[in-house]
Amino acid sequence: MKYKILFKHLYYSGVIxxxxxxxxxxxxxxxxxxxxxxPNDIQLxxxxxxxxxxxxxxxxxxxxxxxxxxxKDAEKFSYHHVLEKRFIENYPWSELGVYTRMxxxxxxxxxxxxxxxxxxxxxxxxxxxxxYYQIKREKRxxxxxxxxxxxxxxxxxxxxxxxxxxxxxxxxxxxGGNHRLAxxxxxELKKIPVTIGGVHPDGIKYLNKHxxx
Numbered sequence: 001m002k003y004k005i006l007f008k009h010l011y012y013s014g015v016i017x018x019x020x021x022x023x024x025x026x027x028x029x030x031x032x033x034x035x036x037x038x039p040n041d042i043q044l045x046x047x048x049x050x051x052x053x054x055x056x057x058x059x060x061x062x063x064x065x066x067x068x069x070x071x072k073d074a075e076k077f078s079y080h081h082v083l084e085k086r087f088i089e090n091y092p093w094s095e096l097g098v099y100t101r102m103x104x105x106x107x108x109x110x111x112x113x114x115x116x117x118x119x120x121x122x123x124x125x126x127x128x129x130x131x132y133y134q135i136k137r138e139k140r141x142x143x144x145x146x147x148x149x150x151x152x153x154x155x156x157x158x159x160x161x162x163x164x165x166x167x168x169x170x171x172x173x174x175x176g177g178n179h180r181l182a183x184x185x186x187x188e189l190k191k192i193p194v195t196i197g198g199v200h201p202d203g204i205k206y207l208n209k210h211x212x213x
Contacts, residue, residue, distance in 0.1 A: 013154045016063045024065060027204050029165075029196045031063040034143065034157035035210040036191045037171055039184035044074035045173040046164060059175055059197070062162070066198040071166030077173055080182035087132055087186060093125045128179050135183055141192045157195025165199040169206030174198075 013031045020028035048058050054070045082098065085091040093099060102121045105112035115121045135141065144159035145152055152158075161177025173181060174197035184192045191213060199207070 009155045009158070012061060012063075016061065020063060020065060024201065024204055027208055029063040029065065029199045029204065029207060031061070032155035032158045033063060033196050033211075034160060035163070035194050035196065035207070036213045037163065037194055037210050039181060039189055039192055042163060042171045042173050042181060042194075043077055044166075044170060045077040046070075046074050048175070050075075051174065055198075059162075062157070063196055064198045065201055065204070067201050069167075070198075071164070071170065071172060071200060074164075074166070074170075074172045077181070079178050080185040083132075083179065083182040083186055086129075087183075093122075098125060131179070132183050132186075135189075136187055139187070139189070141180065141184065141189065143193045157193065160193045160195040162197040163194045164197045165203035165206060167200040167202045169203050 009032070016031040017028075020030070046054070050073050051058050051060075054073060055066075060066065082096055085096055086093065099118065099121055102112045102115060102124075103118060106116060106121075110116065112121075113124060115124055143156075145156060148159075159176075161181055162174035164172040164174050166172055171194075177194075180192070196207075
């Protein structure tokens, strides 16, 4: 299984990179490319339901170039307001509705974010507390390479939160990392690592400014 996954990433890294650059030039996105962006530049999101409606699936292959007006369906990212109540106003998680929302989803489909019961839900939010204070101490996000303790030669952005890039260069949160992005906003971090979901053809020219720390 490990080698099958490795082969998949190698295949997509090569195919998508070559295809994109032949058609769109050297600025074209790369499969699981890692970018560095200001959290404040991510003001929009494409939630799971909208991604299903637009793309027919919750995730598109990283580095995909997607024409059309899908970016117009993005909505305001506001999840950080929940975490502001937790970490700035010191509300307990139990008063913020997060347990109820996750348990509703568990009762509906059997699991939510890997949790299957209330004990696991509480443990998840305990880890979010720990993550917040760790990032606050270190004043930075560690990359997935750093967290895994292993340098990658390709697909360096795999595991980072995903962003889409719209027609006019606006960054749109796609999947993964809701809490990490919200924490970065609250702590006013200058830049965080992200990876590419999909990019509008007219958005390609905006990528270069995010390619260095």
